[in-house]
Amino acid sequence: MNTNNNISSPLGGTRGGPFLAVDLGATSGRTILGSIEEGKLQQRELTRFPNRIIQTGGHFFWDIYALYDEIIRALRLVASEGAQLTSIGIDTWGVDFVCIGKDGGLLRNPYCYRDPHTEGAMEEYFKLIPKERVYEKTGIQFMPFNSLFQLATMRRNSDSALEAADKILFIPDALMYMLTGEAVCEYTILSTSQMLDPRTRRIDTELIDVIGLKESQFERYVNPCDTVGTLTPEVQQLTGLEAVPVVAVAGHDTGAAVAAVPASNEQFAYLSCGTWSLLGIETQDAIINSKSYEYNFTNEGGIEGTTRFLKNICGMWLLERCRQEWTDAPTDINQVNADAMTAEPFRSLINPDDPRFANPSSMVEAIKDYCRETHQPIPEDYRQQARCIFESLALRYRQVLEYLKELAPFPIERLHVIGGGSRNTHLMQMAANSIGIPVLTGPVEGTAIGNIMLQAKAAGLVSDRFEMRRIIAESIDMTTYLPLDKEVWEKAYERFKEEITK
Numbered sequence: 120m121n122t123n124n125n126i127s128s129p130l131g132g133t134r135g136g137p138f139l140a141v142d143l144g145a146t147s148g149r150t151i152l153g154s155i156e157e158g159k160l161q162q163r164e165l166t167r168f169p170n171r172i173i174q175t176g177g178h179f180f181w182d183i184y185a186l187y188d189e190i191i192r193a194l195r196l197v198a199s200e201g202a203q204l205t206s207i208g209i210d211t212w213g214v215d216f217v218c219i220g221k222d223g224g225l226l227r228n229p230y231c232y233r234d235p236h237t238e239g240a241m242e243e244y245f246k247l248i249p250k251e252r253v254y255e256k257t258g259i260q261f262m263p264f265n266s267l268f269q270l271a272t273m274r275r276n277s278d279s280a281l282e283a284a285d286k287i288l289f290i291p292d293a294l295m296y297m298l299t300g301e302a303v304c305e306y307t308i309l310s311t312s313q314m315l316d317p318r319t320r321r322i323d324t325e326l327i328d329v330i331g332l333k334e335s336q337f338e339r340y341v342n343p344c345d346t347v348g349t350l351t352p353e354v355q356q357l358t359g360l361e362a363v364p365v366v367a368v369a370g371h372d373t374g375a376a377v378a379a380v381p382a383s384n385e386q387f388a389y390l391s392c393g394t395w396s397l398l399g400i401e402t403q404d405a406i407i408n409s410k411s412y413e414y415n416f417t418n419e420g421g422i423e424g425t426t427r428f429l430k431n432i433c434g435m436w437l438l439e440r441c442r443q444e445w446t447d448a449p450t451d452i453n454q455v456n457a458d459a460m461t462a463e464p465f466r467s468l469i470n471p472d473d474p475r476f477a478n479p480s481s482m483v484e485a486i487k488d489y490c491r492e493t494h495q496p497i498p499e500d501y502r503q504q505a506r507c508i509f510e511s512l513a514l515r516y517r518q519v520l521e522y523l524k525e526l527a528p529f530p531i532e533r534l535h536v537i538g539g540g541s542r543n544t545h546l547m548q549m550a551a552n553s554i555g556i557p558v559l560t561g562p563v564e565g566t567a568i569g570n571i572m573l574q575a576k577a578a579g580l581v582s583d584r585f586e587m588r589r590i591i592a593e594s595i596d597m598t599t600y601l602p603l604d605k606e607v608w609e610k611a612y613e614r615f616k617e618e619i620t621k
Contacts, residue, residue, distance in 0.1 A: 135154045135155035135156055135575070135580055136152075136153060136154025136155060136205050136571075136574075136575070136578075137152045137153060137154045137197075137202050137203075137204060137205060138152070138153050138154065138204070138205050138206055138207075138208065138570075138571050138574040138575065138578075139151075139152055139165075139193065139194070139197060139204055139206075139207045139208070140152075140153060140208055140210075140368075140567040140568075140570035140571045140574070141190055141193070141207065141208065141209040141210070141294070141570075142210055142372065142375075142564070142566045142567040142570060143170060143186060143209070143210065143211040143212070143290070143291075143294075143372070144170065144211075144212060144372060144393060144394060144566075145170065145212045145394045145395075145436075146169070146170055146394055146439060147167065147168065147169050147170055148167070148168050148169075148170050148186065148189060149164060149165075149166065149167045149168075149564075149567065150164075150165045150166045150167075150189075150190070150193035151163065151164050151165060151564065151567040151570075151571065152165050152197070152202070153567070153568070153571035153574075153575075155575055155580055155581075155590065158590065158593070159590065159593060159594045160568065160571065160572070160590055160591060160594040160595075161594075162564070162567070162568070162571065164564075165193050165196055165197070166189065166192060166193045166196065168189050170186065171185075172231050172233065173228065178230060178234050178236065179230065179231040179233055179234040179235075179478075180227075180228040180229065180230060180231055180234075181215065181228060181229050181230075181231050181290070182228055183217060183225065183228055183229060183290070183293060183294070183297075184228070186294065187294060187297050187298075190209075190294065190298070191354070191357055191358060194207075194350075194354070194357075194358035194360055195357075195358050195359065197358075197360065198358050198359035198360050199359075203361075204360065204363045205363075205364075205574070205578055206346075206363065206364045206365065206366045206574045206577065206578065207298070207350075207363055207364070207365045207366065207574075208365070208366045208367075208368035208570045208571070208573060208574045209291045209294050209295055209365075209368070209370065209570075210291055210368055210369060210370055210371065210372045210374070210375040210566055210569075210570050211289075211290040211291045211294070211308075211370065211371075211372060212232075212290070212371075212372055213289075213308060213311030213312075213371050213372075213373070213419075214232050214264055214265055214266045214269070214289075214311050214312060215229050215230065215231065215232050215266070215269075215289070215290050216229060216266060216269075216287050216288060216289045216290065216293070217229045217287070217288050217289075217290065217293040218280040218281055218283070218284035218286075218287060219284060219285055219286035219287070219288055219293075219296075219302070220283055220284070220285055221283075221285040225293070225297075226279075226280040226283055226284060227279075227280045229290065229293075230269060230273075232264035232269070233264070233477065233478040234264075235478070236272050236276070237263040237264050237268050237269055237272050238263065239263075240263050240268035240269070240271060240272045241261060241263050241268055243271065243272075243275065244267065244268055244271045244330075247271075247329040247330075248325070248326065248329060251412070253267075253313065253326065254407070254412050255407060255412075256316055256323050256325070256326060257313050257314070257315060257316065257317070257323065257326070257418075258317055258405045258406070258407035258411065258416075258417065258418035259310075259311075259312075259313040259315075259417045259418065259419070260415050260416060260417035260430060260431055261313075261415055262431065265311070265312060265313040266289075266311070266312035266313060266314060267312060267313040267314050267326060267327075268313070270287075270327070270330055270332065271330045274330045274331055274332075284336065285336070286302055286336055286337070286338055287332075287336050287337055288302060288304070288337075288338065289304070289305070289308040289309065289312070289370065290308070291305065291308055291370035291371075292304060292305055292308065292338075292370065295347050295348075295365050295367070298350055298351065298354055298365055299347055299348030299349060299350065299351060299354075299365050300348065300351050301347050301348035301365075302338040302339075303338050303339055303340070303341045303345075303347050303367060304337045304338045304339065304340050304341070305340075305341050305342070305343070305367045305369075305370040306320060306340065306341070306342045306343065306420045307343060307369040307370055307371040307374035307419065307420040307421065307422075308370035308371045308374075309322070309337070309340075309420070310371070310418075310419040310420035311371055311419055313326075314326050314327060315420070317405040317407075317418050317420070317426060318405070320340070320420075321334070321340065322334045322337060341367045342367070343367060343368055343369045343370075343374070343378075343422045343423075343573050344366065344367070344368070344422075344573055344576050344577040345366070345367045345577075346364050346365070346366055346367075346577065347364075347365045347366065347367050348364070348365055349362035349363060349364050349365065350362055350363050350365065366573070366574050366577045368569070368570045368573040368574060368577075369421075369422055369569060369570070369573060371419065371420075372391075372566045373391050373397045373419070373427065373429075373566075374419065374420065374421055374422065374427060374569075375565075375566045375567075375569035375570045375573065376389075376391045376397075376537050376538060376565040376566040376569055377389055377391065377399075377401060377421060377422075377427055377569070378421075378422050378569035378572060378573060378584060378587065379537060379562060379565040379566070379568040379569035379572065379587075379588075379591055380401075380535045380537060380565070380588065381535070381559075381561070381562070381588050381589075381591045381592035381595065381597065382535055382588055383588075383589075383592070385401065385529055386529050386530055386531060386532045386533075387400070387531065387532065387533050387534070387535050388400050388520060388523060388527075388531045388533075388534050388535070389401070389534070389535045389536075389537065390516065390534055390535070390536045390537070390538075390550070391537055391538050391565065391566075392434060392435070392536050392537070392538045392539070392540025392541055392546075393434055393435060393538040393539050393540055394434055394435055394436045394439065395431055395432065395433065395434045395436065396431075396432040396433070396434035396435075396471075396512065396515075396516070396540070397429050397430075397431060397432070398429060398430055398432060398516060398519045398520065398523070399416075399417075399427055399428050399429020399430065399523065400427075400428050400429070400523055400527050400531065401421055401425050401426070401427060401428075402425065402426045402428050402527075402528060403424075403425060403426070404426060405418040405426045405428070406418060406426070406428050406526055406528075408526075410522075410525060410526055411428075411526055414430070414522045414526075415430065416428060416429065416430050416522070416526070417429055417430065417431065422573065422584055423583060423584055425584075428523075428526070428527075430519050430522070430523075432471060432472060432512070432515055432516070432519060433471040433472050433476055433477075434471075434512070434540065435539070435540050436476075437471060437476060437482060437486075437508045437512075438505060438508050440479075440482035441482050441483055441486070441501070441504055441505070441508070442455070443482075444481060444482065444483045445483075445501045445504075447500065447501060448501040455501065455505055456505070456509075456543050456544075456545050456546070457545070458501070458502045458505070459501075459502050459505035459506040459509060459545065460506070460545055461502055462498075462502040462503045462505075462506040463503070463506075464506070464510070464607075465510060465611045465614070466495075466496050466498070466503060466506070466507070467490045467495045467496050467497070467498045467503065467507045468495065468507065468510060468511050468514065468611075468614070468615055468618075468619050469486060469489050469490065469507060469508075469511045469619065470489075470511070470515070470619050471508075471511050471512055471515050472515070473489060475488070475489065476489075483504060486498060486504055486507065486508075490507075493618065493619065509543075509545060509546045509549055510549060510611070511615075511619075512546065512549075512550075513546065513549035513550045513552070513553040513554075514553055514611060514612055514615040514619075515615075516534075516550050516553060516554055517553040517554045517555075517612055518612075518615070518616065520534070520554050531556070532556065532557075533556055533557045533558070533559055534550070534551075534554060534556060534557070534558045534559070535559050535560075536550070536558055536559070536560045536561075537560075537561070537562060537563070537565030537566075538563065538565055538566070539563060541560035541561060541563055542563060544598075547560055547598070547600050548600050548603070550600070551600035551601060551602045551603070552602050552603050552604050552605070552607075552608045553608050553611075553612065554602070555602045555605065555608075556602065557599055557600065557601055557602075558599070558600040559597050559598070559599050559600075560597060560598045560599075560600070561595050561596060561597040561598065562591065562595045568591060569587075572587040572590070572591065573587075575587070
C-alpha cells in the first residue's frame with residue numbers, strides 16, 4: 120500500500136461500508152470514501168477544496184455555506200457512482216461556532232478563531248473568574264481564541280448574532296444540523312471550548328453564567344459513534360441519496376486523528392502535524408495540577424472516554440504563510456523542503472508560539488523581526504526561512520515532550536506522527552534528532568481515517584480503539600526515523616531554551 124494512503128478501490132457498498140468522511144481543516148477540506156474489506160481499510164479521496172477565511176468589516180469569518188455546498192457536491196458524486204452509503208461523519212478544527220436563531224436559521228457566518236477581536240479577551244474574562252479557577256474547572260490550555268473567550272468578547276461587544284442566538288452549535292455540529300435538522304453538542308468538539316468540566320463531561324454553568332449564557336443553548340450532548348440523525352428530505356432531493364445516517368464521530372479533527380494513531384500500546388506520544396502541531400498523550404483521566412497549569416497543557420475529550428492531554432504548537436501555518444509571500448521559491452513543496460537543507464544549520468531560531476506569528480500581515484517580516492529583536496542573523500531567503508521554521512519546530516517538540524514526560528503516568532517510548540506534515544522527511548528526521556526517541560510516521564490522512572474507523576465502530580464492524588488501530592497498522596506503510604547527531608542537537612536545544620524561549 121502506498122504511504123499516501125489513496126487507494127484505488129470501487130468501495131461499492133459492502134457490509135464494511137462505504138463510509139463518507141468529511142474532514143475540514145483550517146486551510147482546506149476533503150471528502151474520503153472508506154470501507155473495511157477483508158480486515159483492511161480501503162479508502163479513496165473523493166473531493167478536495169480550499170477553506171478560505173473571509174475578511175470583511177474588520178473581522179475574519181468562515182464561509183459555512185461554502186463548506187455545506189462542498190459536502191452536498193460530494194454527496195452528489197457518491198449518488199452518481201451508485202454507492203449505498205452506510206453513514207456520513209464530519210470532523211473540523213476546534214473552538215469556532217455558529218449562532219442559530221429561534222426560527223432555526225443560521226444568524227451569520229461564524230467568526231474565525233484568528234479574528235483579532237479576542238486580543239486581551241482572556242484578561243477581561245479573568246476579571247469575572249480568576250485564571251486559576253478557570254483552569255481547575257476545565258484543564259484547558261489558555262489561548263485567546265478559545266470559545267469561552269470568543270463568546271465573552273461577543274457579549275462585551277453586544278454582538279447582534281449572539282444577542283439573538285437561541286442555540287450555539289460548534290462547526291461540525293452546525294454542519295450536521297444543516298444535513299439532518301438535528302442539533303447536538305458533540306463531546307470532543309465541546310472539549311476544545313474551555314467550557315467543559317472533564318470530570319462531569321458537561322458544560323460548567325458558572326463559566327457561562329457570568330457572560331449571560333445557559334447550558335440549554337448548547338443542545339443535547341452526544342459522544343463519538345452516536346447517530347445524530349438522517350439526511351433531511353431536502354438534502355435527499357439535492358443529492359439523490361436516501362435517508363443516510365449521519366454519525367457523530369470525533370467532531371474535533373485532532374480527536375479523530377488520535378483515534379487513527381497505529382499504536383500497539385499506551386506508551387506513546389502523538390504529534391498531529393498540520394497547520395497546527397498537536398503534541399500529547401492519551402490518558403484515561405484528565406491531568407489537572409500545578410505543573411499542567413504552569414506548562415499550559417490542555418485536557419481534551421478523546422474517544423471511548425479517554426482524555427487527549429496535549430499542547431497546541433503553531434505548526435506548518437508558519438510555512439504556509441511564508442509560501443504565500445515567497446516569489447523566488449519553487450512551487451513544489453518537496454523541493455522547498457530539500458532546498459532548506461542547503462541553508463546553514465541553526466543559523467536562526469524562533470519560538471513558534473510567539474504571539475506575533477498568530478496571524479501577521481507578513482509572516483516573513485514577522486520572522487525577520489523576531490530574529491532581529493533576539494540579535495540573531497536575519498533569514499533572508501526562502502531556504503534560510505524554511506530551515507529556521509523546521510529546526511525551531513523540532514526543538515519546540517522536544518521542549519513540550521520533556522514537559523509531557525514529567526506529567527505522563529507512563530514512560531513515553533516513541534512518537535507517532537500523523538497528518539500532512541509527516542510527509543516532510545527532513546522535518547521528521549529533525550524531530551527524531553531533537554527528541555532522542557524513534558519517530559514513526561503515518562497515516563498521512565490520519566484525521567479522515569479516524570473518522571472512517573469511528574463510523575465503522577458505530578456500524579458494529581470493530582469493537583474498540585485497539586482493534587481500530589490494529590486494522591490501520593495493517594493497512595498502511597509506516598516510516599521510522601531514528602535519532603542522529605545527538606551532540607549537535609543537544610547544543611542547539613540548550614541555545615533554544617536559554618535564548619529563544621525565555
